[in-house]
Amino acid sequence: MKILNVFLISLFLLVPIEAEAGQTETIPVGDEIYEWVYEYIEQLYLRGYFRELHIGTEPFYRGEIALSLLSLKNKIEKKEIQPTETEKWLIQKLENEFSYEISSLTAKNEDGDELKLGLDFLENAKFPKKEKSNFFEKGLPSLGAQFSANFSLLVRYNIDEFLAKDPYYTGKVWNGFAGEANQAYFSFHFRYFDLLLGRDKLSWGQSKISSLILSEGSLPFDMLKIQKRWGLFQGTAFAGVLDPINSDEGKEIERYFSGHRVSFKIRSLAELGVSETVVYGGEDRNLEPYYLNPLFWYHGAQINGNRDDNTFICFDFNFTPKRNLLLYGEFLIDDFQIEKKSKSDQEPNELGYVTGLLYAFPSKLNGFQMNLEYDRVNNRTYNQKNIWNRYLNRNKLMGSKLGPNSDNLKASIKGWLTKGLEAELGYGFLRKGERSVYSVWEEPWLYADGHYKEKFPFGVVEETNELLLQLGYSYDVALRVNLSLRYAKVTNKNNILNQKEESLDWGLFLQYHFVKHLP
Numbered sequence: 432m433k434i435l436n437v438f439l440i441s442l443f444l445l446v447p448i449e450a451e452a453g454q455t456e457t458i459p460v461g462d463e464i465y466e467w468v469y470e471y472i473e474q475l476y477l478r479g480y481f482r483e484l485h486i487g488t489e490p491f492y493r494g495e496i497a498l499s500l501l502s503l504k505n506k507i508e509k510k511e512i513q514p515t516e517t518e519k520w521l522i523q524k525l526e527n528e529f530s531y532e533i534s535s536l537t538a539k540n541e542d543g544d545e546l547k548l549g550l551d552f553l554e555n556a557k558f559p560k561k562e563k564s565n566f567f568e569k570g571l572p573s574l575g576a577q578f579s580a581n582f583s584l585l586v587r588y589n590i591d592e593f594l595a596k597d598p599y600y601t602g603k604v605w606n607g608f609a610g611e612a613n614q615a616y617f618s619f620h621f622r623y624f625d626l627l628l629g630r631d632k633l634s635w636g637q638s639k640i641s642s643l644i645l646s647e648g649s650l651p652f653d654m655l656k657i658q659k660r661w662g663l664f665q666g667t668a669f670a671g672v673l674d675p676i677n678s679d680e681g682k683e684i685e686r687y688f689s690g691h692r693v694s695f696k697i698r699s700l701a702e703l704g705v706s707e708t709v710v711y712g713g714e715d716r717n718l719e720p721y722y723l724n725p726l727f728w729y730h731g732a733q734i735n736g737n738r739d740d741n742t743f744i745c746f747d748f749n750f751t752p753k754r755n756l757l758l759y760g761e762f763l764i765d766d767f768q769i770e771k772k773s774k775s776d777q778e779p780n781e782l783g784y785v786t787g788l789l790y791a792f793p794s795k796l797n798g799f800q801m802n803l804e805y806d807r808v809n810n811r812t813y814n815q816k817n818i819w820n821r822y823l824n825r826n827k828l829m830g831s832k833l834g835p836n837s838d839n840l841k842a843s844i845k846g847w848l849t850k851g852l853e854a855e856l857g858y859g860f861l862r863k864g865e866r867s868v869y870s871v872w873e874e875p876w877l878y879a880d881g882h883y884k885e886k887f888p889f890g891v892v893e894e895t896n897e898l899l900l901q902l903g904y905s906y907d908v909a910l911r912v913n914l915s916l917r918y919a920k921v922t923n924k925n926n927i928l929n930q931k932e933e934s935l936d937w938g939l940f941l942q943y944h945f946v947k948h949l950p
Contacts, residue, residue, distance in 0.1 A: 455583040455618035455625070456575065457490040460634045461647030462613070464551045464571065464944050467911065468528060471521045472496070473639075477791050477800065478518060479754050482699035485665040487747050488658075488692060489634040489647070492625070494580075497532035500525055517798035520850050528908045531948055535580075546949040549573035551942065555593060558937040567593035571613070580620065587614040599826040601674070613651055624659040631656070633669070635692055635706045636785070637747045637759035640806055640841055641832040643783040644706050644745035644763055645690070649829040652688060657725070663696040668725030670718070674825045676818060678714065684819045686712035688829075689722040689729065701750045709733070711740035712819040741765075741820035743830075745783075755793060761785035763830070765812045777876040777883040781812040783831060792846075799846025806831060807838040810864065810889045816872035828868055836864035836888050843899075851906065857899040865890025865926045891926045895919055913940040 459465045469489070475481055481499055484491065503522060506512050514522065526533060551571040558564045573587035588610060594600055595609040602609055616629025632651040636642030654671030668691040675683045690708035697703070709722055709729040721732040730742040749759040763783035770776050787804030791797075812835040813822035822829050833839055839862075845855035866889065876883035896919070903913040915938040924930045 455577070455581065455620050456493045456585060457614075457618070457627070457631055458493055458496065459587070459614060460490040460632050461649070462632075463553055463569075463940075464942055467905070468496075468525070471525055473789075474791075474800065475518065475521055477755065477757050477789050479699070479751075480512075480514075480518070480522075483696075485660075485694045485696065485702060485704075486749065487635060487637050487702060487704045488665060488667055488694055490632070493529060493532050496525070497529040497536060500529060501533055501536055515797050517847055520847075524905070524908060544579065544950070545577045547573075547575040547577070548947045548949065549575070549587070550945045553943075554939070554941040556939040558939075560935040567591075567596075569593065573614075582617070582619050584617050585614055586612065589613045601826050624657045627654075627656040627658075629653065633667075633690075635667075635690075635704070635747075636745065636761050637704075637749050637787075638761055638785045638804065638806065638831070639787060639789070639802055640785075640804055640839060641830075642747075643761045643785060643806075643808070643831050644708055644743055646828070646830055646832060648832045650824050650827050652824050654688075663698075665694050666725070667692045670723045673710070673712075673823075675712075682714060684712055684714055685716060686710065686819050687716075687718055687722065688824070691725040691729075699751065701748060704747045705744070706747070707742065707744045709740055709742045710820050710822055711738065713817070739815075739817060739820070741815045741817075741822065743822070747785075755791040757789040759785075759787050759789070763808075763812070774877050774879075775874075777879070778874070779810060779876070779883075779885050781809050781835075783808045783812055796846065799844065802841070802843045802845075804842075805838070805840050806833055807887075808833050808835050809887065810836040810866065810885060811872075813868045814870065814872060816874075821868055823868065833861075834863070834867050836866055836890075838862050838888065845901075851904055853903045853905075855899070855901040855903075857897075857901075859895070859897040859899070861895040861897070862888050863893045863895075863926070864888030865892075891923050891928050893921065893923045893926050895921045909944045911942050911944075914938070915940070 458468055472481055476486055480503060483499060507514065553569040555567045556564065569592065570590045571587060573585065575583060575585040577583045590608055590610045592608050595604045595607055600609055602611055612630055614631050616627050616631050619626040630651050630653050632649065633645050634642055634647040635645040641648055652671045652673060654669045656669040658667045669689065671688045673686040673688050675685050678684050688710055690706065692704060692706040694702055694704035707729050711719065711722065721727045722729060733740045733742055743763060743765055745761060745763045747761040749757055751757050765781035767780050768776050768778055784807045787802065789800060789802050791800040808831050813828060813830050814835060815821055828834060839859060841857065841859045843855055843857035845853060847853050898918045899915065901913060901915045903911065905911050917936045917938065919934050921932045924932050
C-alpha cells in the first residue's frame with residue numbers, strides 16, 4: 432500500500448502540459464450508444480479524412496477527435512478540401528457530439544473544470560416468427576469530473592436485463608437485471624504520455640467483424656494503461672487484473688493480463704501495427720515484474736522464466752492504394768511449432784487470420800460503401816491446458832467472437848438513403864467446428880500413429896447462412912432507432928449431425944443519449 436501511495440503522489444508531481452479539452456476521457460468502444468461515432472469516423476477515414484488517427488488502436492480520446500474535427504473545419508473553410516454532401520453531414524454530426532470539446536479548444540479554456548452527468552437508455556426488442564417476443568432494457572448512468580485539462584475521472588454503470596440472461600454471466604442478478612461498471616477510471620495527461628488507472632475496454636486491430644487479439648466485444652477490465660504518440664508512431668501498454676477462478680481443491684487462483692502495442696503511419700497511405708498480450712496466473716502467483724515492463728518481449732521472458740503462460744502476438748495493417756479503397760488484415764499467433772523433433776511438436780498451429788476490404792462508391796452512389804471480410808481462427812486458439820491461462824475475462828472471450836475452430840465470410844453494402852436514414856444489406860456464412868475455448872484441453876497428437884493432422888474446421892461442423900436487412904434512423908446525436916430483419920438457415924446445429932433450423936426474426940433497437948455539462 433505504501434508503494435501505491437508513493438506512486439500516485441508521484442503522478443501529481445509530474446509536469447503537465449496544456450491539453451485539449453476532453454483529452455483524458457475515452458470514447459467507449461464496443462458500446463451501443465457510441466458505436467455510431469466509430470462508424471462515422473470509419474466512413475470518413477475510408478474517404479480520406481482523419482488519416483492522422485491510429486485507427487487500429489481504440490478507444491480514442493474525446494480531445495483528439497475534437498482536435499481533428501477543428502483541423503478539418505479549418506481546411507474546409509480554406510477550401511483545401513471539398514467534402515461531398517454526405518461527408519459534410521457526417522462531419523456535422525461528429526461536431527455536434529464533440530461541440531463542448533471543440534468550443535473549449537477555440538475558447539482556449541485553460542481551467543477546464545467541469546462536472547458531467549449522463550444517462551443512456553436502450554430498448555432492444557426481438558420478434559421471432561414462431562416464438563414469443565422478447566424485450567430487453569438497459570440503462571447506463573454516468574458521472575464524470577474534469578479537473579483542469581490534464582486530469583479527469585469517470586464512472587459509468589451498466590444496468591442490463593439482457594446480460595442477466597447470458598449463460599456465461601458470472602455476476603449477481605437482481606429483479607431480472609445484471610449490474611456492473613463498464614468504466615470507472617482516473618485519467619491523466621502528462622508531458623510525455625497519457626495514463627489511465629481503473630476500468631475501461633480496449634480494442635486493437637483492423638477487423639470490422641471482431642478483432643483477433645483484443646476485440647471490441649470483450650468485457651472491460653481493471654488496468655494501468657499508458658499511451659503516447661511520437662510523430663508517425665503510437666505506443667500503448669497496459670497491465671491489468673482478470674477475474675480469479677477456483678481450483679479443483681477450491682483454492683482461489685489469481686489471474687493477470689498485460690499487453691503492449693506499437694503502430695506506425697506511412698503518411699496517409701498505410702498503418703502497420705504489432706501487438707502482444709499475455710494471460711498468466713496460478714496458485715501463489717503474483718504480478719510479474721517482466722510483464723509490467725512494456726519494453727520486454729513477453730514470450731521471450733516466459734521462455735527464460737520457464738513459465739507456461741499464454742502469450743499472443745498479432746500483426747495488423749490497413750492500406751489505401753487510392754481514395755475510397757481500404758485493404759486491411761490481421762495475423763494472430765497463439766502457438767506455432769518451429770521444431771519437428773518430438774511428438775509434442777506435432778501440435779497443430781494455433782493461429783488466426785483476417786483479410787478484408789472497404790470500398791466507397793463514387794458519383795451518384797456517394798454515401799454507399801461495400802465491405803468484404805473473411806475471418807478464421809484455428810482449433811484450440813485462445814485455449815490452454817492451464818484453465819487460468821484461457822483467454823477469458825469473466826468467462827467471456829477477449830479475442831475474436833468467432834472463437835476457436837471457426838471461420839466467417841461476410842459481405843455487406845450500406846449507405847445513406849437520405850440524411851439521417853441509413854440502410855444495410857448483408858450476407859454471412861459462418862462455420863463452427865466442435866469444441867470451444869471452454870473445452871477440456873486434449874493432446875491427441877501425442878498418441879497418434881505417424882504424423883498427426885487435423886481437418887479445419889474440426890469435427891461435426893455447424894454451418895449458418897444469414898441474410899440481414901437493417902434500416903437505421905438518427906434524429907440527432909441523442910436519439911437513434913434501428914429496425915432489422917434477419918433470416919438464418921442452420922445445419923448441424925450445436926454440432927449435432929443433420930439437426931437443422933430456419934428462423935426469421937424482426938428486431939427493433941431504440942437508444943437515447945443524454946449528457947449535461949455543469950461548469
